[in-house]
Structures are given as C-alpha cells and as structure tokens.
Amino acid sequence: MIIELDNVTTLYDGANVPTITNINLKVKRGDFIGVIGPNAVGKTTLLETINGVLKASRGTVKVFGKDASIDGSEIRKKVGYLPQDVSFDEESPFLVRDVVLMGRYGAMGILKSPKQCDYELVFNALSRIGIMHLADRPVGKLSGGELQKVMFARTVAKTPKVMLLDEPFNNLDMGAREELVEILSKIHKDMNLTTLMIIHEIDYLSKINVCNRVVLMRNGTIAEDTTPTKILKSKTLVESFRRDH
C-alpha cells in the first residue's frame, strides 16, 4: 500500500468537533481516486492529513510506509500537492519559472543548488502543460487560470510518486479542463503515479474517465468507496449527493 489511513480523526486546533472522523482508506500504487463531496465536508482536510501538514488527532496515517505525524517532511518531498487556493502578492519578486522550480527544493535537500536536470524538468513541465510562454512572467500578475496551470506544472516538475490534487479544475474554462484531464491521465500513467483528486461537482465525474475509484464523503466520513460507473449508475447516490449540495 502506498497510502494507508487507519481509523483517522483530525481536529483543527481550537475546534471541538473533528473535521474528519474514523477514516479508513487504503490506496494501491497506480490508483487514481476521485474524492467527491459537498463544500466543507473535509476533503481538503483529508489531503492535508495524508501529507502530514495536519496531524491526525487519532489513528495512524502511513505514506510510503512512513508515519505522517513523524516523517511528514520526508513524505512531502515525494508528494506533489496542488493546493486549493494559492495567491501571490501582485509585487511578488518571483517569476513563474522560479515558482515551478521551487517545488523541487524540498526534495533536493539542504545545501544543494539546482542543477541542469532540475531546470530541464521545469521546462518539460511547462511545455507539457502548454504554458512555456509564461516562464518569465512575474507570478503575481497572472490570471486565476494561468496561476492554476503554473501550480499544476510545479506539481509535475517535482516528479512526485504521489499526486494530491485539490480541485485542480478551479478557475479553468471547459476547454482548458478537458485539456488538463488529458494531460493528467497521461502524466499519471507515464510517471507511474498514485493520484488522489478532489472534484467538487459529481456531474463532472461522467465527463472524465480517469478515476478507477471514487470516494464519496459525507459529514467528515467516507460514505462510499467504489467505482465511478457504480456511482453514476446509482440514481439514489447521485440524487442524495445533489441534495447535500
């Protein structure tokens, strides 16, 4: 198992009810899991518990066999996490190429400076996602969609073993979404990845056929862990999801 959550409960500091409760999840190498659920159900919390940014209050989280509450930063070196909202000051003194390169900094390790191959991975990622023309633009001056693609390039350039994508289609129009889905499924296969992707709208599931598994969340728990076809066939599930929305 690449990722293993055993009875995991996560509470934010100062909160008195847990945000996610008793989560059990086993993820095999090569899985592409769609995580679906209404707003505030705990999807982002789940991803951040997996990469160890948030410590599980109960239960254990293991990624690559390491305990996320102890070896969080070691785990994060091999996890490409695309967060939900990122923003930069308009005057931020960083160019797009810097931002993409910096995704690799943790994995490169202390006292090592970027090498030729690091720069090549950056430009490969930029060209794969079709944003080579943005390389020398200040990151604070991008549109929402452009920034979303830059953050995705950052995730890819890191050459992770696991990808955690939090609503990657945010800020993208229909055309760009379809393009991204293609790139995503290709990258997932080419790079031998294990991917968890949060999707906000259930209807979107039918349009993308990249997931081999779907996890449906409700009230901080996993309500269903099944395949996309089963979910879409079950009218009651789709309807109940729409009601929650």
Added chain:
Amino acid sequence: MFLPPFLLWGLAGAVLAGISLGLLSVFVTQMKLSSLSFTMSHAAFAGAALGMLINLDDLVFAMAFALIVAAVLGPLADKAKLHVDVVIGALFPLTIALAFLFISFNADALKGGGMLSLIWGSILALTPFKVVLLAVLSIVLGVVVFLFYKEFSALLMNRKLAEYSGIKTWIFYDSILFLTGAAVALSLRLLGGVLIFVLMVTPAAIASQFSYDLKKIMIVAPAVGAIFCLIGFYASYIIDWPVGCTIAIISTLFFLISVFISPKRRKKFSG
C-alpha cells in the same frame, strides 16, 4: 574621511547596522513581519531603558526583550490564529509606556544625558565591542542566507508552499526572527528605539521598486541600508542632529523618490 578618529568605530557600526538591517528588511517585508518587528524594536527599546535604569548592560536587556517578543508573537503571527494587528496594537503602547517610564525614573535623563539619545540615537553610542558584535552578526547573517538561499527564498515566496515541498520551514523562520532580534538590539543605541524601525522596511521597499528578482533585491537592500547610514552618520556629525533622525529622513526621502521613478509604476501608468 573628515571624521575625528573616535567616531570611526561609530561609522563602521553604522554601516554594519545598515547592511544587516537592510538584508533583514527583505525578510521582514516579504514575510509580512513588519508589525512583528515593529513591536520587537520597541520592546528592545524598553529593555535597553530598563538596563540603563538599573545600571546593567542595556544590550543584554534589549536583546532579551526583543527575543521574548519574537518567541511570543512569532508563533501567533505565523499561524494567524488571532489578528496580529490587534496584538501589536495592544502591545505597542505597553512597550513605549515601559520605555518612557524607565527613562523618566532615571535621574540622569533630566540632565539630558545618555538616556534621551536612546529615543533618537547617537553617533557616540556604539562601543568597539558592539561594533565587533555587529560585524560578527553581519557575517553570520550573510553566510546563513547564502548557504540556505534556496530554503530562504522558498520561505519568502510562500511559507505554506515551502512546507508542502518538504522543507522544514520553522527552522528558517525562527532563525530569521532570532537574527532580527539580535540586529535590533545591537543597533538600537545608534539608531534610537523609536527610529530603528525605518531600516527594517525601507531598504527592501526601495530595492523592490526596481526588480522582480529576489537575488538582486537581497544585494541592493543591504547596500541601500549601508548608504543611508553612512550619509545619515555624516549629516548628523556635521549639522549636529540626532543620527536616528537624519537616517530616517534620508531613508524616507529616497523611498519617495524611488516610488516616483520606479519602472514598475511607470509600466502601470502606461497600461
């Protein structure tokens, strides 16, 4: 050049203070630590006043007060658990009140002695020992930033993203807070407790008017800080104004000019 020899230590100290605070100003502005360092410098001010009142070393007290503020406010500012501005707003009057209280308790203050220069600085305040310490600090700061430039630049860009990439950011964040506290405490007597803050923001603010390149900003800001301190020091000697005031006035003047001639702003006007 035309300074009497006994002022040369002070001059060297001023340049070193300009370099170290100038470099730190890049961190302070990019990491949104300006309210934190504002409180820190006034706490150091109160600490130094207390040290002088009880006739003990002002440097030790200034350093202790600055680091206590860093230790208490650092984690709050970091996690944004409560509005930092609120905490700062509550603490700023307290630190200033304490500083003034300690000054007023001190009988020497009334004679216009060393105590008042604590507010606005003095070109005579830096002992050779402090200048040597400032030199050590500047070197340590330069070496640390150079060796860990990769990690620091990631931290400056966005702490959360740096953490996601697998960097243990707290080590770098805390060392910046610590070095800032030390630099403030060491240059406090030269620049004055109220005016030192100008060097913790303005050099980086000026440097970033001209570049989107962090490396260049990190070279220009300390140079700018050093130049301001150099000019301010001479001006203070010649026209006999408090050195904190001359440096603050020069810094602000240059900041206004830089905003006016900044290529970034020009681009904006022409669309």
